Amino acid sequence: MENITQWITNNQDLIIEYAIKGVVAIIILLAGLFVARLATGMLGKAMRKRDTDNAVISFLSAILKTVIVIAALLMALSHVGVQTTSFIAILGAAGLAIGLALQGSLSNIASGVLIILFRPFRAGEYVDAGGVSGSIEEINIFQTIMKTPDNKVVFVPNAQITGSPITNYNREELRRIDMVIGVSYSANLQKTKQVLMDVITADERVLKDPAPVVTVTNLNSSSVDFNVRPWVKGPDYWPCRWDLLEKIKDRLDQEGIGIPFPQMDVHVKKDT
Structure with missing residues (x-):
């Protein structure tokens, strides 16, 4: 106990310095979360004024929020003293390994982008896609949320939807x-x-x-x-x-x- 007390006494300046950095890093991270929420809200509001489909809004908002949170996390780590250059390199290598292990998830992300670009369906339309028939509720990064006529909510992977025929029952009048x-x-x-x-x-x-x-x-x-x-x-x-x-x-x-x-x-x- 005496050794711990003596170490704290001898390193007060260092402890205070890192405590301040830690508090600032937390503030940066919280500010990043606030900015992410504010930016996604503004994006959604601007796109709704242009009558953009709700499914597209939710998909782009999720991507924007993820990018801002990752940037805030890197800034917070950099302020604490973590070498972000090395961290990014390590993160890239880890991302490559994770990407190879999670090919299905990456396929769902790519399929979600294709759905947004080509828009075979919109929120509220009744479709037969991925082996499920129901109304489109939302398009996420990994999955599309559908509601069946008997009020069941089904989460269908995006890759399953783009990999099979899509029948849209509401596109034509x-x-x-x-x-x-x-x-x-x-x-x-x-x-x-x-x-x-x-x-x-x-x-x-x-x-x-x-x-x-x-x-x-x-x-x-x-x-x-x-x-x-x-x-x-x-x-x-x-x-x-x-x-x-x-x-x-x-x-x-x-x-x-x-x-x-x-x-x-x-x-x-x-x-x-």
């Missing part, structure tokens, strides 16, 4: 509803076609241009199949589809047009 309606072979085809056309054109959500189409598409083993293809606006797709299926079934029942279930006729031939 109009969508076509594709329904296959099978009817009995005993049904009058012209009457059935007219009934189906009457049902879909009676719905106000079905557009006149492009015109709806009703055609015979296949002669199956137990039914004659009709392709029923009306066009609607994107938000009306699912409500209109559900309503039309119900109305078509009711109308076919009223007209006495049967919808057969899969069946097979077996003919037994007896030798005499």
